[in-house]
Amino acid sequence: MAISFRQQLTSLRDTLNPFVKTLETYHSFSIRWSQFFQKAPLLLLSIGFLLGIALATEKRIVLGVVASLLLVLSLKSKNSWALVLFFSLGILYAAALVKVPPKGSSALSGTALFHPDSISPIKQSGKDALAFKGTIQYFAGSDGVILAKNIPSAFSIKDFQGPLPSSDSAWTIKGVLQEGKGRLWKFKPTSPVFWKEEPKTFSWNKMREGWKFQLKSYIQKNIPGEKNQNLIAGMVTGSFSDQEITQGFQRFGLQHILAISGFHFSLFALIATMLLKPFFKGKILLILLTLSVTSYFIFLGPTPSVQRAWVMIVLSQAASVFERRISPFNALGAALFLTLLYDPLSLQSPGFILSFAITLSILAFTPLSTNLLDALFPQRTFEEASQMSGVDKMGFIAFNALKKMTALNLAVHAAALPLTLALFGSFPLLSILFNLFFPTLAGFVIFLFILSALLYTLFEPIGTALFALTSKASNLLLSFALDMPASWNIQLSFSLAADWAIALSFLLLILAVAAGQKVEETGERAVF
Numbered sequence: 001m002a003i004s005f006r007q008q009l010t011s012l013r014d015t016l017n018p019f020v021k022t023l024e025t026y027h028s029f030s031i032r033w034s035q036f037f038q039k040a041p042l043l044l045l046s047i048g049f050l051l052g053i054a055l056a057t058e059k060r061i062v063l064g065v066v067a068s069l070l071l072v073l074s075l076k077s078k079n080s081w082a083l084v085l086f087f088s089l090g091i092l093y094a095a096a097l098v099k100v101p102p103k104g105s106s107a108l109s110g111t112a113l114f115h116p117d118s119i120s121p122i123k124q125s126g127k128d129a130l131a132f133k134g135t136i137q138y139f140a141g142s143d144g145v146i147l148a149k150n151i152p153s154a155f156s157i158k159d160f161q162g163p164l165p166s167s168d169s170a171w172t173i174k175g176v177l178q179e180g181k182g183r184l185w186k187f188k189p190t191s192p193v194f195w196k197e198e199p200k201t202f203s204w205n206k207m208r209e210g211w212k213f214q215l216k217s218y219i220q221k222n223i224p225g226e227k228n229q230n231l232i233a234g235m236v237t238g239s240f241s242d243q244e245i246t247q248g249f250q251r252f253g254l255q256h257i258l259a260i261s262g263f264h265f266s267l268f269a270l271i272a273t274m275l276l277k278p279f280f281k282g283k284i285l286l287i288l289l290t291l292s293v294t295s296y297f298i299f300l301g302p303t304p305s306v307q308r309a310w311v312m313i314v315l316s317q318a319a320s321v322f323e324r325r326i327s328p329f330n331a332l333g334a335a336l337f338l339t340l341l342y343d344p345l346s347l348q349s350p351g352f353i354l355s356f357a358i359t360l361s362i363l364a365f366t367p368l369s370t371n372l373l374d375a376l377f378p379q380r381t382f383e384e385a386s387q388m389s390g391v392d393k394m395g396f397i398a399f400n401a402l403k404k405m406t407a408l409n410l411a412v413h414a415a416a417l418p419l420t421l422a423l424f425g426s427f428p429l430l431s432i433l434f435n436l437f438f439p440t441l442a443g444f445v446i447f448l449f450i451l452s453a454l455l456y457t458l459f460e461p462i463g464t465a466l467f468a469l470t471s472k473a474s475n476l477l478l479s480f481a482l483d484m485p486a487s488w489n490i491q492l493s494f495s496l497a498a499d500w501a502i503a504l505s506f507l508l509l510i511l512a513v514a515a516g517q518k519v520e521e522t523g524e525r526a527v528f
Contacts, residue, residue, distance in 0.1 A: 034077035042333030045086040052090020053344045066506045099149035107178040110141040115170040129158045155187045168206040172196040212237045222467045228474040248481040253431025257442045265309040290317040304352035311335035361415035364512035369410040426493045445473045
């Protein structure tokens, strides 16, 4: 029986219907994408710059696919041409500044110009050794051809002889370069080791090492207990040498407490505000706060998480000084761009990936998780709260604080859980529980230490008593991390290839944009 024309049209419509719906979905989301990035163009452009650098240094097919999808989604945006420009600039910048030996290269012999960022004593196979971490500014083969340029490297030397090399200078040293784990390249100096100092260039490293040594000595003098000294010194300076503490915190996903991040900067800014506010007001106060935070940044050194936190808080303060509004997404984009300008290969660092991804997740998903918890546990009105008894009001305040911490914790782990699995292959499930209260306790210990130090200069007996209290609070913190039974080490293990990790990060960006469109822009406040 012949098929009628109407039936043919119906069949064709049914066949094309999935494609039409796909186009409608793309059209709808691309409009949402464009609207979001009209409010946060710096974030979009910085992501384009990042993809350009990544493609120039990694040359993975998946990076090309992600870059293409980013451009397709941005076609309806007025900034699409700028996205292409920043992507191209990323490729050119990385090509000019960085040269990475091909993956899978055999050991390369030659001469390195090495600039140390840190030099620290360690134990290696029971023997004293020095650990060097820094940048190989260039590595030339025996024929003089440059094989690598501006790559991060680390190595150690047992039974080091002679004067200690200065971290203020670059040093020529012969050895063998080979691929290491993550972003760091292994360098093995030839034996015996000969260092040739190149002309000195200005560097904060030597002064920074001296400042941190003085602060650690002050802590050792005033805080009872070696473990407490190591914990407080590490949290304040960002330099940890106690492996037991580091491993104990890693058991429960608390290593971000040890690495200086926005949490520490926000706490420092709060303390600086409390000290300066009684004496200064308005723009003078904001300028002094910015200078204080910048001084802390110089003291710590430019790691990715420190750079991100510093740029975001300085932009927030600058916006307040000039009475402007700044989107926290734009502040994050500016921090991303400046961090990559300083060190293009920092994008391969787990610290870089987790710092920026988790901050984006906090900005996008905290309002959504807050709304979810409000739906499950409705907020009381002001009239209802005012009629409560004293005990009920305290419970009400405590419960609201717990809700806010839970909402933030959910937003953090929306990025932390999948990316930690991708980067390390396992995730400590109790991290979700411990991160509800542990950052608050750590912040209290740091605050108590700074308060003790200030009062110690004014009235020594009170300062000494507070130092003892700080030590007890630190001991409580350590007991949570170090004394928990081994049966609590519940790990979710899942191996994920690097390409899938990149795709996962892009999916997180898409979800963040979808979430961000549902959130009203608050403007001047940034999450650090």
